[in-house]
Amino acid sequence: MLKTRITEMFNIKYPFIGGTMMYITDAKFVSAIAEAGGLGILPSAFYKSKNSFRDAIKEIKDSTDKPFAVNLNLFPMMQPIDNNEYMDVIIEEGVKVVETSGHRAPDDIIARLKPEGIKLTHKCVGVRYARKVESIGVDAVTVVGFENGGATGMLDITTLCLVPAVVNAVKIPVIGGGGISTGKAILALMSLGAEGVIMGTRLLLTEECPIHKNVKNTLLEAKETDTVVLFRPYGNTHRCLVTDVTKKVQELEKENAPFEKIYPLIEGPKNQKLVKEGDLGSGFLSCGQGIGQIDRILPVKELFKQLEEEVSNTSKRIGEIIQ
Ligand SMILES: Cc1cc2nc3c(=O)[nH]c(=O)nc-3n(C[C@H](O)[C@H](O)[C@H](O)COP(=O)(O)O)c2cc1C
Structure with a gap:
């Protein structure tokens, strides 16, 4: 069993966070991640109206009684979005965890959601951003290194160097990620002080993932x-x-x-x-360097079980090496 401040805070079985993935982590997939014991994240920016966003949240609530999260997007968009509209629905529907990600600090979001008792995490790529969001009141900080699939930021710090630097810099629990596809890598991150691990690319190769x-x-x-x-x-x-x-x-x-x-x-x-x-000649697909270590498609529940077993077996093996 992997018990950390993150499993306690979000009330989840495993400290595994399924990263928000535009067009991919829809209501069904988020429910599957929740049912498997991790925290799935619904990308609000995918939903173009309050009603369609509300329907997605209702669909998750109808399929699972386990916790899930919603992502609020702070990246610059060609068609700007009004996060206040999403926050109305988040509050009305009783969502318990919100992740923000993007190019600015989520002051306005914290001001509105924290008094509602919603747990907040902000995803960023550097120590100074992590310190900043801790100082304005997030409950946990998520940091992803340069290996990660999707936005990498401009600092180019690898996961191996970023996670311990952030763990040293803040008191709130740290969720680390970027390039994590195996139990061995999860153990490495936890030994660096991460209390949760975020994975995007690994979840692309699961049975429930709705990609072609x-x-x-x-x-x-x-x-x-x-x-x-x-x-x-x-x-x-x-x-x-x-x-x-x-x-x-x-x-x-x-x-x-x-x-x-x-x-x-x-x-x-x-x-x-x-x-x-499945048209690879159209657009682009975010993908992390951890893709090189994935050799099978599994149901999410089986994947999480195998990852936990690998963490435990690897930890025993390391214990035997250390004399
Ligand atoms: C296909 C794909 C789409 C993604 N879309 C988003 C997104 O819309 N917003 C966001 O904050 N992060 C997005 N991410 C990043 C993930 O949430 C997560 O931080 C990242 O995948 C972790 O690194 P890893 O892919 O190496 O595991 C995406 C990642 C992938 C692979």
């Missing part, structure tokens, strides 16, 4: 060398799976093309088409 089988088959073959960081010139770095589209984006970046030239290749509906129709 072409994408799953491609991911099964992918190695740790098959990801690339894009959009650095535009201040919005993302690690994704290498495809013909990402190669084209790299060429445009080398030519110092304006973002307006790149945007039509990677706009939201194109990424959604990749995920749903």
